């Protein structure tokens with residue numbers, strides 16, 4: 001089978017990239033070891049993602065936003081505190097204009113939307129479930145052989161196969177980083193009092209605890225960071241006891257709480273690839289960088305990688321260049337690596353500052369975070385970072401045609 | 404190599420060949436497509452010069468880039484095509500392409516690569532002034548980073564202009580002979596494309612835009628555009644620029 005771009009990994013990053021490329025007339029094949037429908041089941045991924053404004057613009061550009069719009073909840077405010085009462089940072093969307101700070105959407109809704117989009121898009125082939133038995137890359141071409149006997153030839157291979165990326169390992173690209181000795185427990189709750197579009201981040205001794213508003217006001221997604229040693233005992237609690245633990249951490253402001261669907265847990269760590277490219281290979285998303293979810297930025301960075309790569313590939317196609325030409329791949333790496341490292345570093349520092357027994361408000365005062373509230377320009381800079389308006393944005397993220 | 408030297412002896416008096424240069428390239432012909440090999444500097448420059456040319460052609464032939472095969476129905480010959488770094492992009496953009504190079508080894512590499520890339524390109528061994536070289540006429544004739552390697556510019560330019568069709572365009576790119584290019588040639592190899600062993604890119608063979616303009620007008624051609632290309636040492640990227648004191652592209656049409 002002949003194609004132009006071969007994407008290994010049909011997760012959120014890989015599939016978004018595929019839809020964006022195919023929309024620009026680039027023949028694309030996505031290979032994943034699991035069937036797309038399996039990714040949509042409620043037991044597969046219980047997370048919800050905070051989508052930054054620039055990511056929303058990009059998802060709009062590839063045609064996904066209209067498909068998922070009914071499932072999104074705008075984030076109007078973010079309140080950072082170390083308990084129900086002691087607030088030390090307050091972000092209000094009104095501080096930077098009319099647009100919300102971001103949008104919450106459940107991952108399985110994004111996956112369902114992407115699945116729908118892939119079926120509508122021509123020039124896009126999904127090879128899944130499939131197992132890769134061989135991969136070849138040289139100065140002239142790239143090629144992937146599947147266990148079912150299919151062989152796919154193309155110009156560029158994109159590794160979008162997540163943190164454990166086998167493609168990255170096979171290419172001999174190392175990662176640096178460390179585990180956090182923390183896991184994220186993820187659960188969804190219904191509540192009787194509306195969240196009013198406000199996201200809360202509580203800095204508890206075990207780590208950050210986030211309450212994130214989902215659509216229609218009475219449902220929220222929780223990301224509860226807990227010391228790894230204690231996670232299994234919390235995960236083993238029955239629903240009532242688990243809900244009690246949650247209620248204790250949330251307080252009463254959302255009214256009565258009830259659990260929706262299963263709980264999930266994810267080990268946390270920081271991991272960055274030492275190189276983003278190799279001969280006819282580019283790494284995107286978690287395959288290139290895995291960060292702490294403290295700021296809800298992992299996927300946003302992956303979407304930026306995808307949008308940047310789309311710019312570079314579309315430019316190459318327009319000028320008849322090899323889609324994996326060396327200068328283009330170098331540009332991709334230079335463009336994305338610095339940005340991702342900065343975010344990885346910021347999330348790491350935040351997590352270290354606040355995951356301890358020192359009263360977070362005191363820490364915040366010590367490092368000057370509380371004063372950020374009183375310094376509007378500085379606060380605006382912080383906010384722009386979080387909503388993805390900093391740096392050299394790919395065209396899709398500026399609402400322009402890629403290339 | 405035997406064939407090449409036989410070929411040489413059959414030529415008439417005027418030849419643009421510089422056998423030493425051809426031998427240098429032939430010796431490294433296997434590496435043309437290795438972006439980190441001896442031709443690495445050329446791999447950096449290539450996208451930029453291809454973009455400049457494609458934009459020039461789009462304007463000249465009133466075609467829009469971004470469509471499939473924007474230049475289909477038009478012919479192009481790439482003189483001094485080496486391993487095909489420029490030939491292949493223009494074949495992808497729809498031109499009917501003939502690649503020409505004096506080194507048999509270069510042509511063998513170019514043919515092999517085009518085949519694996521699934522591109523239909525005709526490649527010929529020879530110099531443009533040879534009697535049996537494809538004489539066109541072509542809608543576009545290009546010779547990129549070649550004039551600084553030939554022995555007789557006048558003969559070379561004459562033979563190129565003869566191949567250009569009535570409404571065609573000729574595009575050359577090369578290195579200017581300035582204090583700046585001399586300094587950079589010595590200090591920053593990657594800047595000046597000294598991809599063949601030192602000494603090959605002899606500073607005295609670099610060509611000023613005024614000299615090219617003169618040769619072109621002697622052949623009845625008028626210069627339409629001159630575009631500089633600058634290398635950013637910080638990013639390793641080439642960009643089009645106004646400064647033509649080092650690398651530049653020159654486009655000409657029949658007067």
Ligand SMILES: Cc1cc2nc3c(=O)[nH]c(=O)nc-3n(C[C@H](O)[C@H](O)[C@H](O)COP(=O)(O)OP(=O)(O)OC[C@H]3O[C@@H](n4cnc5c(N)ncnc54)[C@H](O)[C@@H]3O)c2cc1C
Nearest residue numbers: 009011012013033049050161162285286296297298299300
């Ligand atoms: C608790 C938590 C909360 C988060 N919250 C947010 C948030 O609010 N906002 C945000 O922006 N980010 C958030 N993130 C980060 C975000 O979820 C990830 O960055 C994102 O899911 C990464 O997507 P990906 O497509 O790059 O990788 P993955 O989702 O890991 O996808 C990889 C894909 O590759 C496939 N694959 C793997 N190996 C192979 C193979 N060998 N062959 C074929 N296919 C293979 C897998 O099946 C999978 O489909 C959060 C993360 C966590 C843990």
